[in-house]
Amino acid sequence: MTEQSLNSSQELDQRLQNPCVLITGATGFVGSRLASFLSTQFPEMELRLAVRHRPDELEVPGVLPIGSIEVVGDINPHTNWTDALDGVDVVIHLAARVHVMNDVARDPLEEYRNANTFATIHLAQEAAKAGVKRFIYLSSIKVNGEETSSGQSYSEDSIPAPIDPYGVSKWEAELGLEKVCAQTGMEFVIIRPPLIYGPGVKANFQKLMGLVSKGMPLPLGATHNQRSMLALDNLVSFIAEVMKNPLAANQRFLLSDGEDVSTTQLLRLIAKGMGKSIWLLPAPAFILRVAAEVLGASSAADRLLGSLQIDSSKARQLLHWQPPLSVEEGIAIAAQSYLKNS
Numbered sequence: 001m002t003e004q005s006l007n008s009s010q011e012l013d014q015r016l017q018n019p020c021v022l023i024t025g026a027t028g029f030v031g032s033r034l035a036s037f038l039s040t041q042f043p044e045m046e047l048r049l050a051v052r053h054r055p056d057e058l059e060v061p062g063v064l065p066i067g068s069i070e071v072v073g074d075i076n077p078h079t080n081w082t083d084a085l086d087g088v089d090v091v092i093h094l095a096a097r098v099h100v101m102n103d104v105a106r107d108p109l110e111e112y113r114n115a116n117t118f119a120t121i122h123l124a125q126e127a128a129k130a131g132v133k134r135f136i137y138l139s140s141i142k143v144n145g146e147e148t149s150s151g152q153s154y155s156e157d158s159i160p161a162p163i164d165p166y167g168v169s170k171w172e173a174e175l176g177l178e179k180v181c182a183q184t185g186m187e188f189v190i191i192r193p194p195l196i197y198g199p200g201v202k203a204n205f206q207k208l209m210g211l212v213s214k215g216m217p218l219p220l221g222a223t224h225n226q227r228s229m230l231a232l233d234n235l236v237s238f239i240a241e242v243m244k245n246p247l248a249a250n251q252r253f254l255l256s257d258g259e260d261v262s263t264t265q266l267l268r269l270i271a272k273g274m275g276k277s278i279w280l281l282p283a284p285a286f287i288l289r290v291a292a293e294v295l296g297a298s299s300a301a302d303r304l305l306g307s308l309q310i311d312s313s314k315a316r317q318l319l320h321w322q323p324p325l326s327v328e329e330g331i332a333i334a335a336q337s338y339l340k341n342s
Contacts, residue, residue: 016133016244020046022088024075024123025095027051029200030138030235034092037236050075050084050095077118085130090243092136093123098166112169121176128184134249135186136242139174141194141228141254141310142167147302153228153309156252174252187249189242191235194256194310197330198232199337204303209338212270212278219288220304221280223263228256228310231330234323241321248319256310259327263304269328273335 021038025031026049039047050070070084075095085091097115120137127135144154145161162168174190181188197205211218234257242248261269264280271278285305292301315321325333 016089016246018044019089019133019243020048020087021090021092021243022048022050022070022084023092023094024050025093028094029198029202030196030232031094033198033232034094034236034239037233038240041240048084048088075119075123076114077122079119079122081123081126081130085127085132088127088130088132090134090136091123091127091132092138092239092243093120094138095119096138097169109165109168112165113172116166116169117172117176120173121180124177124180124186124188128180128186132186134189134243135177135181136189136239137174137177137191138239139190139192140167140170141192141308143171143174143192144254146308147306148309150307153311154254155311156254156314181250189248189250190252191238191242192252192254193230193235194228194308196230196232196235197334199334200341201232201334204300205334206338208267209270209274209335210342212267212276212335213274213339213342215276215279217279217281218267219281219283220263220267222282223285223288223305225262225285225305225307226260227263227266227306227308228260228312229266229327229330230256231323231325231327231333233325233333234330237324238315238321241319245319251314251318253315254310254312255315256312257323257325257327257330258312258316260309261327266331269331270335272328273332274339 026035048068048070050072054071072079143160143162144158146163160171162171177188289301292298
């Protein structure tokens with residue numbers, strides 16, 4: 001390495017110690033928590049929050065204002081990022097068209113590609129032109145697939161095998177981002193999480209908490225699957241780590257809490273977090289699958305009864321990162337928030 005390139009590398013590393021950070025999807029489930037955390041833990045950091053339209057008040061509990069607001073409109077392959085990226089060192093790209101159940105779009109894959117693949121590649125190209133040092137991309141474990149066999153787990157070495165349009169669009173976005181970075185020298189960090197849970201979680205996790213809070217008997221007392229999950233605060237902690245850690249450059253991470261649970265265990269932990277009793281009936285899994293198929297709910301049964309395990313040891317071994325919350329702690333926080341706000 002020449003003296004000039006060494007000085008350039010040292011200058012870039014210094015920029016990551018007190019970076020100007022742009023967060024897309026800043027008002028979403030992950031983005032709002034991340035912005036709040038960064039503004040609290042790193043008050044000297046300049047935060048820019050990319051939003052579709054200027055809100056009357058950016059609702060991030062306890063931290064207002066938390067950064068400058070950059071109105072970029074819809075995020076697509078033609079978004080104008082010029083002002084938002086000016087002087088930015090790190091982009092954290094969270095905005096996406098999320099997985100949609102029973103999608104009614106005429107061409108779901110085209111919709112996902114526009115929002116997730118082509119929009120991400122466009123942002124990466126514009127970021128590189130603007131001199132951004134590092135681009136952190138929140139992908140999905142759906143890039144790897146939908147389910148793992150008993151005793152097996154996905155890792156960074158697993159061959160990607162996305163099944164649905166959402167997973168395909170995320171995988172193609174990863175490939176496009178890597179190509180842009182290889183051509184420009186901008187660093188990337190790709191994170192593939194499984195189900196993310198925490199205060200404000202929606203969809204199936206919210207439905208499970210609702211059933212537990214009502215004290216309804218559930219036929220899930222003998223479900224021996226194993227699923228990896230990721231507490232929101234653990235994800236936020238990891239993003240803060242890879243934002244500055246030089247060892248994270250050009251790395252892909254599969255991330256989880258590091259403790260897998262069965263659906264039966266999950267329901268019991270939710271009940272414990274709520275301070276409620278729970279009645280779980282030990283119905284055999286094959287009977288539940290047959291019933292779900294008859295009711296047209298096979299995909300829901302797959303998520304409740306199937307396994308999806310992640311080997312997230314790379315994050316711990318390479319970066320020496322440890323999740324701040326255990327599964328029990330993370331579920332308790334989510335459950336108590338649900339009770340408070342329901």
